[in-house]
Amino acid sequence: MTSTLLIASACTVLLALLVGAYCVAAIDGAITARVTGQTPGNPLLIPLQNAARLWHAPHNETETPDRPALRLAPVLYLVLAAMGLALVPWSRDFVPVDLTTGIVFWGAIEPLATVLVFLKGWAPNAHFPLLGAYRYVSLGLSYILVSMFVLIGVALPAESLQISAVVDTQAELWNVVRQPLGLPLFLVVGLGVSFWGPLNFIDADDLHGGAASEEAGRVQLLWSTGRAAMLLAFSAIAASAFLGGWHGPWLPGPVWLILKTLAVVVLLVILGHTLPRVSPERFLTIAWVILLPLSFLSLAGAGVEALL
Amino acid sequence: MELKQLLVLLLVVIITAGFGFWVQHVPGESKKSIPWPQRAPFLGGGQPDTHAWSRFHIRYYPMTLLLIAFEMEMMFMYPWAVVYVSEGIKALAEMGMFLGILSIGILYGWREGAFKWQ
Amino acid sequence: MSAVDITFYINAAIAIYAGWRVFVTDSMVRASFFLLISFLAVGVIMLLLAAVYLGVALFFMMAVEMMVMALFMVMFMMNPAGLNPMKMVHQEKVAIAAGVVAFAALSAVAVFGEFPSRTIPEGWQPVVSLGHELLGDSMLVFESAGVTLLATMIAVVMLTSHRGRYGDANHGSRPPGLEPGGDPADKPEETEEGGHHHHHHHH
């Protein structure tokens, strides 16, 4: 790897992160407009307008916050999203970070994200953010096992924990066909890790906005950017693990990857606008009693399929 | 090879973190202090009796302990997955047994209500 | 000094500094996450040592474990955020002595021990060899770990879950009635003892 390639890899990831986060916001705006039947403006400009507004908005701070945590949590959450996105292979030859343990690394990003989301709610020393934070941890600790099982499922046929190897095994048949349970289960993880829609436990409306109720201005901008970036990174990983990544006819690899990633984003955003928020207690039971056994099943199916 | 990959990762981390800190502390942002009334936690006009940080009843705590036990075991599964195809039916049997044992733990936890709010 | 060396020293310093902060900070939640930072730095060092799987697994495990530890700190400690100052150190003299001895012993191992200096062969995959080990000689250990973890899980549920299978544990587990709303299908006086073991024959 030459230093040019090295810098090109880093730049690709960073550019994809920013443009992707914008795309997520624009898709969310477009789907919201579709649901409400109201078009408040140009959907392509709305994310930029909101970002500019937050850029100029005054900031807020609470009584005796845990300042280091308050400052670090939004930044590091965005960093985690960037790290996740860096793991995604763009084509056969271009993988920004091709770790031999890429799948485990993504697995580690999920609990680290839980830690940061918890800190985000913990740091302000205010009631509703704190309630949201405790709730979110119950979610964050419940879905990681599901995520591990479905990702181990895609690692079986690849005989490797490398994400590029997982993509390579899908040249003929995508994992979404081979392991039909995997993608739906993994989507739940995606809603959880970016606390989107039915799994938005921390910024929920029944807590005045939860952790969001005590933030304003640029911190809010950074936090929502991080959230969109995390949704994007998750979608890219899901596209690589289940939808064949960059594989596809006619078009070049990176284009396929982008299309598939955006397809997953659209799916997640639609789910977010369709399902009501689940009760934290109910999700705990669902995750352990329904989703976890289903992911066992998915893994068993993947195991049998890999041996055939 | 792996080290160069890590270098890219490091570069991405540093630049993203720099961007994040820059957004939070852009030069020119007014650094005036925030008045106490604004700092108080928002309770719809109400007031708290105490600090929010206190001993809080985390009602899902049995689940967290179960998770730790389970997760420990999951760490064996990653290396297992890599050699699964080459080891064949033996690997399937072994992991089937292993997961069977742990499923009993989950079943027991479920029956005893460990996945409900305490 | 190569870039790897510099990264090593930086991470070693972070690990030690964060480890020291664990014992100095007043906030127990912060202490948990300082410990996490310390472990993460150690994980990076493992990555540098080409132990890719162990390093990443350390990130994974410690993120979960320190999160759970922070939750238990919130439940156990009055003043979990350290709003009032507190002293985290008890039996200082013994602790200092133990620390010095442990440091001396570990340093002695580091300085005087003989470490293999083999370079890793090209294309060697630690995860694969770990997998073969788990399915080979270590299979018995692996399976007994499974049984041990099952025992842990059952013990955890028994010790922590307040809810028994028929209701609150400290009200005594009572089986349901034979008809809806009827008397429990067990002798009522047994409920005073509140033991689970009485009810096994009802399943």
Add this chain to the structure above:
Amino acid sequence: MAVTWLRRLANQAPVPVFPVVGIAGEAALEALYLSPAVTVVQSPKRARALAVMGSIDYRDQQALRRVHGQVPAPRVTAWCSAMAVPQELSGSAIVVDATDQLGQQIQQAVHSLDAGQQSSDPNLCPDQPPAPWKGVGDGHGGEGMMGGKPYGRPMAMPEDDLRDGLQLDPLVFSIGPFSPLLPPGMAAKVTLHGDVIAGWEVLSRPYELTLPAVFYQALEQPVAVADLELARAAFHIRRLAAALQLNGLGAHARRLRHHAVELKPGQSIDDLVNARVLQSLRWVAGAGKGIVHDENWIRLRGPAARAGGDARDARLNDPAYVALGFEPVVQKQGSCAARWKQWRDEAGQALTLAAAAAKARAMSSPSGAVESPVGELTKSTPPVDISDLMPSLLVGLEWSEAMSVLASFDMAAVRYTDVIQLQGGGE
């Protein structure tokens, strides 16, 4: 130049506004929801402007000042109220009379504030920590682990948990009167054990609710049944929107709010909101909770009573409705979900009735009682406050369940005497 370009972009975005709703402020709030110039936010900390709508009770003036102080400065205060503007704000607050202008004017005021043409509101609360500094120590506050008032507030003390025997700290705080989670004016002292509600003491009752004018008119004179039923449908649809918003379906809530102002007789309720989305509401937290038992049951009125199987309905006594073949819809369970279903069904029924009534040009006949969307409205006894039922319903529920239950009730008493006087004076 770049800065002004960024500022121009920012000015195209809607301005976040925190609403403070007082007596008779409901209509202004709905107008604010519909305005494209603003977004209504849940917390003043992320707002740029405070909109005071309707008159605020004297007892809540201090809370109003607190909420005002929580909108980060520089801020705008918009006053859309019969109340006089407080003296401190008289120089800076913008007074808006027309509710449909509210959003526009707030946006303009924020823009001129940002451009430096206008100065921010002064702070109404003194800039002091919440409690005097007490205690000892190096930069901390207390004595020992728990004593004193570190950083201006005391620490919590342990208490027995209501579900298991653990001794942990309860989280005690008062919420309201301007919380978007509670009806306007309601304040409660909440004790939380974990996220389970261990205590709910009503500190102040919600403000009296102002119904759409047509329901008051129907008491005195015949009005078109179609108008009555359209107003009823709109009222129920707005409450459904609030329930959807609470449970994370904000886009659907906005859709419903927009539809509520332009309802047409004979519209199908399924065209307004996806039936599956409403069905999913019955699946959320707390949907099976909030059942009123025993002696309190009789105090429920209108849709809440019908959601529990009680077919009382004043419309049955009106010949116009009988001629239209009106039969009240009822649910059985009397739970939170049943009340939501009841609102939906009654809204649907109202739209159908409105179509039939418009065709037959049906007029209601005043008989001393009108079935309002929150229960029977009579001259002598308008619906009374039932917020004192809440403690028995909410204690033991988790927070999210409790909020769903709260969002399925109409607790507030209905304004009657002063509304009639106002209307009489206008004639």
